[in-house]
Amino acid sequence: MEKPVNDIVLRVEHLKKYYPVSGGFLSRGNKFVKAVDDVSFQIRRGETFGLVGESGCGKSTLGKALIRLHEPTSGEVWLNGVNIAALSNRDFAPYRRQIQIVFQDPSASLNPRHTIEAILAEPFIVHGLYKNDRAQMKKEVERLMELVGLDSYMLNKYPHELSGGQKQRVGIARTLALKPDLIVQDEPVSALDVSIQAQIINLMVDLQKELGLSYLFISHNLNVVYQISDNVGVMYLGRMMEITPYQGLYKNPAHPYTKALLSAIPQPECQGESHRIILEGDIPSPVNPPAGCRFHTRCRECMECCRRKEPQLKEIAPGHFVACHLYD
Numbered sequence: 115m116e117k118p119v120n121d122i123v124l125r126v127e128h129l130k131k132y133y134p135v136s137g138g139f140l141s142r143g144n145k146f147v148k149a150v151d152d153v154s155f156q157i158r159r160g161e162t163f164g165l166v167g168e169s170g171c172g173k174s175t176l177g178k179a180l181i182r183l184h185e186p187t188s189g190e191v192w193l194n195g196v197n198i199a200a201l202s203n204r205d206f207a208p209y210r211r212q213i214q215i216v217f218q219d220p221s222a223s224l225n226p227r228h229t230i231e232a233i234l235a236e237p238f239i240v241h242g243l244y245k246n247d248r249a250q251m252k253k254e255v256e257r258l259m260e261l262v263g264l265d266s267y268m269l270n271k272y273p274h275e276l277s278g279g280q281k282q283r284v285g286i287a288r289t290l291a292l293k294p295d296l297i298v299q300d301e302p303v304s305a306l307d308v309s310i311q312a313q314i315i316n317l318m319v320d321l322q323k324e325l326g327l328s329y330l331f332i333s334h335n336l337n338v339v340y341q342i343s344d345n346v347g348v349m350y351l352g353r354m355m356e357i358t359p360y361q362g363l364y365k366n367p368a369h370p371y372t373k374a375l376l377s378a379i380p381q382p383e384c385q386g387e388s389h390r391i392i393l394e395g396d397i398p399s400p401v402n403p404p405a406g407c408r409f410h411t412r413c414r415e416c417m418e419c420c421r422r423k424e425p426q427l428k429e430i431a432p433g434h435f436v437a438c439h440l441y442d
């Protein structure tokens with residue numbers, strides 16, 4: 115049975131983001147980096163959708179195109195039932211608060227010249243909230259600090275006086291200021307020590323439960339994605355190759371690319387020798403992706419039709435989609 119529409123926070127349909135290639139003097143014609151090339155998926159309310167894939171496959175571009183940090187080239191982005199990709203900038207403004215983003219490097223995303231208090235007050239000021247009530251704004255800022263487990267004495271500090279984990283907590287607190295429905299987490303723990311990674315992930319899980327948030331959690335690290343996700347999407351060269359409930363990721367991966375990614379994860383010795391699939395060759399250029407299945411140049415199970423015909427995502431088990439001719 116179909117779930118009711120309001121259960122879906124985000125539905126992405128055929129999203130594309132092409133960047134024009136800035137030409138050197140030898141370049142001719144219009145060339146594009148097809149960073150995101152026809153991607154569709156959805157996120158349920160309260161769910162974490164994990165997005166994995168090798169570096170350069172278009173994960174960050176997908177995140178940025180969703181929140182219109184980079185304008186999508188085409189496609190639909192339905193946020194709470196509204197296609198925000200079709201709105202003018204002005205009409206989009208009120209929806210901006212519903213969808214926020216956390217970046218990988220907390221140092222780069224926090225203004226070094228502002229105190230933590232100023233950084234956390236900024237979303238309220240930008241949106242004209244608590245204009246005539248500084249005391250209430252201060253209370254809200256303190257509430258944000260409490261939510262992410264930071265002591266309010268840090269409000270007068272500057273970002274460089276905080277540790278990496280504390281800075282990322284501030285980054286998360288800032289996204290919570292406007293009570294969003296969906297947060298795009300773009301490699302939020304990749305720059306942190308492993309021990310701190312676990313703390314930040316636990317914090318995100320707690321906040322999700324407490325505030326009913328939905329996450330698009332982007333990472334190149336399958337283990338991290340597995341820990342936190344309800345569903346996982348695997349991207350390759352701008353396309354979604356597989357979408358699976360997280361339990362299926364290790365138990366029955368279907369796409370040869372997913373299998374190769376999984377086999378590249380180092381296994382603890384006690385688990386014995388595992389069968390490693392080496393991905394041969396470099397990732398092809400997203401300017402000229404291979405015809406047919408774009409993974410066929412590196413696929414060990416490549417068949418004749420894979421060179422000609424682009425496979426579409428098909429549901430091979432409930433909630434498990436794969437774009438591969440092996441499942442035709």
Ligand SMILES: Nc1ncnc2c1ncn2[C@@H]1O[C@H](COP(=O)(O)OP(=O)(O)O)[C@@H](O)[C@H]1O
Pocket residue numbers: 133134147148149167168169170171172173174175176400
């Ligand atoms: N602003 C940009 N202009 C041109 N090309 C870009 C831009 N941002 C990303 N790209 C290209 O788009 C592709 C996808 O990049 P990205 O989304 O950052 O991948 P990922 O986050 O998976 O590592 C890469 O080939 C990258 O070089």
Ligand SMILES: [Mg+2]
Pocket residue numbers: 173174175
């Ligand atoms: Mg990225």
